[in-house]
Amino acid sequence: MATLKLQDIQGIIVRGYSNLDAACFVLLRIRDAAATRQWLSTLSDQIQNSQDRPAETCINIAFTFEGLKALGLDQQTLDTFPTEFKEGMTAPYKSRFLGDQGDNAPNLWDWGGTDSAPVHILLMLYAMDEVRLTTMYEALAGAFATGGIEQIRKLETFTLKDERGASREHFGFRDAIGQPIIEGLSRVGSPDNTIKAGEFILGYPNEYGLFTETPTVSAQHDRHNLLPNGQNGSREHDLGRNGSYLVFRQLSQKVQEFWRFLDGVTQKTDGASDSEARLKLAAKMVGRWPDGTPLVEAPDQDNSDMEDQNEFAYHHSDPYGFKCPFGAHIRRSNPRDSLDPQPGTQRSIAVNKTHRLLRRGRSYGKPVSPSLNPQEMLNTEASGERGLHFICISANISRQFEFVQQAWVNNPKFNGLYSDADPLIGDRGRNEEVSFDRFTVQATPVRQCVNGLPSFVQVRGGAYFFLPGINAIRFLASFS
């Protein structure tokens, strides 16, 4: 097992900073490359690494491909980045499989889209409270002008917690339970959920036992020798070492539409709401009860002993989807042992391990109702926008994020289904003359289906970022 160089790995890879409730994401555009490099040089000492858990505040930083270009990185180095990162999130053929069509089309996005200002740098700021966050932000923002950068947008966050202090998302469900565990860190867990560091951090073996291709710099360009030599005896210097890629998508959640739709399809024959059936259908769509209890363990009702249970598999306990439907959000975004080859065995799990995502997102916007109770969410007059700043980290964007989005989440044919995209976040595909708006609940004696699912989320922005190691940030700052 490789020893992780924690002092060179940005902290956001190893931690979600759950002790730091306040956070904001600042999107920047480079106007003057030389000034920005100077600014970055100063900032690089403040970038949080993975060694220690920050107590009060911290900063992490990432760059789009356009950002690396704007920073003045040479073409030869730029060429070594992987195609999917260079193409970005908004290439037209990508929109098709990422589900960014219709209302989600990149020309309608608030940021990162085809009609909005280019995003070059992402600053992620975290603090234990809003006061410290504001102070930190203002100190940083004061240096933007001299640093030759312009702020495109500042994305606020809102930490939603239930009465037990556990993190929830706006539909009302526990979030961030099913995270993979990175091999080599102090935290240990079940082997089936422990993933090779190379899946999330460049420079370590991945699940195939190989090094994921990494961007490199020719030795003469790395004049201060800030970067290590490449893998496999390469003479190039490794710009990717201890870095990764970060996928950011701002997903606006239509919370009331979600509960209204569920309310409508579960009403009793006399038109009265059936709160029990409504909650159950919502849980079937998610694959967990709102408190986090997995359906595959507790199909009939939640169970507070299991609310952060993550050690379960599907095939042996629920081969036909009677407990947790095949199309449920968590069963399709991490199918565990349920897919070919050989469901229920290590062969299946081994393939699953090559498609895992480390999620680091945060919610934004005020909740429809702070109680997160469905009935109260339905009764409230809500205004404003709310959603999730979805952030995930993966060393290989195409095999991890794009694959999960395309082959699992948006795939109406997932696991033998016909026209079921992900019930929560899936693309309903109305552009292709057919709709993928069905949700099948496997049951005895025969399945039940919900048809005509509307979209419950809307994409408002997004981009692919390179999340360099600390030394690589210093290199980017020193480059000229």
Add this chain to the structure above:
Amino acid sequence: MTHQVPLTIIAKIKPDRMDNLKQLLGKMNEDAESNNIIPFVKFSQVHFARFVILEESRDLDNKVIQPSIVFSSEIDAPLEGYFNDLVDVTGEGLDQIYSHCEGYPTPGERTRQSRLAYLHAHQVEIQAFYVNTVGRTVQQIHQEAKLRDQIEDFLDRQQAKQDLSSWDGMSVRQAVREFVKGERSLNWALTPAIPSFGWLVGETIHFISGLLIILIGLLVFLPFSPIYAAILRYKEERDAQQDRVRLSSRERGELAIREDHVVQNQFSAVGLIKPGWFRLTTVRVLLWLVNFTSRHIFNNGNLAGVPALNLDGVDTIHFARWIIIDEGRRVLFMSNYDGSLESYMNDFINKVAWGLNAVFSNGVGYPKTRWLILDGAKDEQAFKAFLHRHQIVTQVWYTAYPQLTAVNLANNAQIRAGLSKTLNQQETEAWLRRL
């Protein structure tokens, strides 16, 4: 029962006509179903069809390989009927395309006979053909899809009227059967699709004679196998490990626009065979075996899956073919598959790497193998780079059932099959789970 056959026509493109031809094909592809050149939807026997341009290229001796156009179709037999339909229905469309090619009859000479003769003269034999499920016709696929849709609608309507959850499985199936019986247009579904006796006999004879050939071949080969193995290992070590071509160097604009559709996709690739008779003979023998096993063993939806040997299969490929072209210098591979290119490649790596290695490691630039089947595709990114580097643009692509995966097709067929069978309690439950 009607089995499926491949059509491949390859014609050399006249030097100055490439751009025109590409434009024409581009127009066709805007509506592959109903374009006015070859409206494929009019051919009820066609599962898939495509036009692929092989650009001018050079072989290992740096000799120029002239550009050509490949027209392929996967159809329900007989092939001769398709030839006739092509010239009868779209004779002028063929003129528009093949007038860009060498040797096509001049306008004054174009008759039904001369067009037919041209197509026949340019038809090439293919070395291996994979059919997901042998014997399933286009008509059957459409019918069974309609059957499934109507049963689903029926169940939705019933469940809107009343809660069926207290019913037992037998009663639900009975209700579905009654519904199908009551729908005139679905009556055919109560009779199972059975292969004809004559066809089965023919296939059995073909299978047994093939096995005999394999057996004799093995006996002849056995004494030489140590020599073969020695040469193979020598060559595997010597074949210079190709520079890992970075994924990043890949320009995929034209390709990307045409792939990663939601349900089905196409893949076309061409590559040079390593020099010398050793590799050419190896690839010929292996493709013969691929063809034979595809026809007799992997003929029911699971390519290369052998549970008894613990070999995983792939159930997302509708059709695939391998053709040795240019007098044994190159191999052309074309397939129709479900899902994304990324998942298609991952399936190769995770499930059938050995099979891919055996055939493709005879191609120039393939990631290094050992003993023909080991390593190779297991080098994930190098393998993906190899495929990307050899992938070529499919100019026109037609599919007769774009919204159905091979898994859907198999499920639909089983829904139909289960209607007419006598099923016990357990089988009934299994059948209902298909809905």
